[in-house]
Amino acid sequence: MSKDTSVLLDEKRLFKPDYHLVEEAHIKNWEAELEKGKDIEKYWEEKAHQFEWFKKWDKVLDESKKPFYQWFVNGKINLCYNAVDRWINTDKRNQVAILYTNERGEEIKLTYYELYREVNKMASALKNLGIKKGDTVSMYLPMCPELLISMLGCTRIGALHSVVYSGLSVGGLVERINDSKAKVLLTADGTYRRGKIIDLKKIADEALLQCPTIETVVLVRHTGNPIKISELSGREILYTTLLEGENELCPVEEMDAEDPLFILYTSGSTGKPKGVLHTTGGYMVGVATTLQNVFDIHNGDLWWCTGDIGWITGHSYLIYGPLLLGTTTLVYEGAPDYPDPGAWWKIVEKYGVTKLYTAPTAIRHLMRYGNKYPQLYDLSSLKILGSVGEPINPEAWMWFYKNVGKEKIPIMDTWWQTETGMHMIAPLPVSPLKPGSPTRALPGIEMDVVDEKGQRVPPGKGGYLVIKKPWPAMLRTLYKEEERYEDTYWKQIPGGVYMAGDMARIDEDGYIWIQGRSDDVLKIAGHRIGTSEVESAFVSHPLVVEAAVIGKSDPIKGQVIKSFLILKEGHKLNTALIEDLQKHVRYEMGPVAVLGEMVQVNKLPKTRSGKIMRRILRAQEEGKDLGDTSTLED
Ligand code: WTA
DSSP states (O other), rough: OOOOGGGGGGOOOBBBBOOHHHHHHHHHHHHHHHHTSSSSSHHHHHHTTTTTOOOOOOOOETTTTTOEEEETTTTOOOOHHIIIHHHHTTTTTTSSSEEEEETTOOEEEEHHHHHHHHHHHHHHHHTTTTTTTTEEEEEESSSSHHHHHHHHHHHTTTOEEEEEETOOOHHHHHHHHHTOOOOOEEEEEEEEEEEEEOOOOHHHHHHHOOOOTTOOOEEESSSSOOHHHHHHSSEEEEEEHHHHOOOOOOOOOOTTTTEEEEEEEEOOOOSOOOEEEEEEEHHHHHHHHHHHHHHHOOTTTTEOOOOOOOOOHIIIIIIIIIHHTTTEEEESSSSSOEEEEEEEHHHHHHTOOOOOOOOOHHHHHHHOOOOOHHHHHOOOOEEEEEEEEOOOHHHHHIIIIIIIIITTTOOOOOOTTEEEEEEEOOOOOTSBOTOOOSSSBBBTTEEEEEESSSOOOOOOOOOOEEEOOTTTTTOOTTTOOHHHHIIIIIISSTTEEEEEEEEEETTTOOOOEEEEESEEEETTTTTEEHHHHHHHHHHHHHTEEEEEEEEEEEEETEEEEEEEEEETOOOOOOOOHHHHHHHHHHHHTTTTOEEEEEEEEEOOBBBBTTOBBBHHHHHTTTTTOOOOOTTTTO
């Protein structure tokens, strides 16, 4: 649990929606919409009609094989068709679909029609590479238009994409490519990060030494960074060469609603990353509906989600949600404070961003620079703000509300996960807000806070956050790990409910307050990282015998990693070794693993069966009672 959440217990402020906002909103009555959402099947069925289906479903929800739920059974649809082709014959044809910009101020705009052309070329090219429906394509790319085009290209022909966050490194990339058995990898000559270029091709080259399934590497020239193209292997091709002469329109594949759409790897508390599998029909319905409900998308909106495409936030709300609603999505490659801490506000002013969706860690980061920077720019185009990824502390909420929203516009704090695919707990623009609470489960969603027996806990008391009814964009399984899927999510708490892995409490008004993870998953600057992944990175260093890591509260990043290390006999944790370990873990995991303090220990607290009890380390760290120690080894 992050330290900040204790203050949430005293948070009593209530912010009512602005009158203009209610006038404009598609949904004017929160309670009535929640009431409508109680008939879950009817609610989601109505929402499914917004799309063009090749064939409508026979049944909305099939629960016969739970927890392997099926939505829109026997429906036939294609995501790419609905996100791109559908707009070509409307007045959105020449509207900008993707507006790319970066920390250097460069810009690329693609209208829906231009996007349509590019996606067709990409889909044809993938087919020519031998990619068929059901195959997997890995992508290790910066936030660039080619990434969006390639993802859409995959969905057009029914191939699955597996996007690997560009901040991960060799270890993470190898694991993800091999687990998904991808045949093609797309990567680039680099990505911009605070004035520097990170050479992605170099990392990919090292990873590929251990990835036997990759037949073709497609290379995007993005930064102009000089790179070696290895002609010897014969498997590397430039993106531009691949698409050259591909003018053919590529027919869309008719997908079953339950055909796999993509795999996205995320961290659990133990073992290797989990390949979260999402399928087609339900995901589309869930993502488009929640974006519409929570951010009240209108014609003329300019939507900016600052999340990275390499995580679920980018998949659902940077690409698919906005394009399925036919809005313009802004793609920004760069840091919030580079070249200066006004970088984001400058973009809002320049383009007239109307809806801005970001993360608490970014807000806290920008807060550090004071109120000056947002005041330098005209932010009056903004109508709704959003937050995702970790609990937003009231202080950050208030700063965002006052300095960016000018006390006029609401903040949609959205709780959800890679697994849920879509927002689950969030307000609507017309909801009264309490800083630090994502309010209530959305219409069409049923959630609760329960004890380990599955009994609802009384108001104000902490418990496990659970989802009580299936929802359309839910993960369908963990890729090739069905048992792990059942065990991790559905068997932890009695009653056939989905255990989210978060602790929460519900207040007297029914508002949910998220208290943090109940397991060993870390949230570092919003990135989800498993303790066991960091520990294996440590242990792969020749001088580390054993490692245990925990999350330690950090005022800006939310958490950083504190490590307890047992070293090889006769070695001391001196400055040189600390530096070497930092380099080593960074090489394995990438910059996402932010290492704080390291300490050398002789022993780690373990259960008799040998599992590290991180709980004990955490309690010790926070000066808390050690709790039940009866299972401790000695
Ligand atoms: C946390 C990110 C509090 C939570 C979309 C969850 C949040 C995990 C919020 C999923 C929020 C996400 N308030 N906590 N608004 N949003 N979380 O899979 O612990 O990267 O379980 O998905 O982030 O992280 P993931």
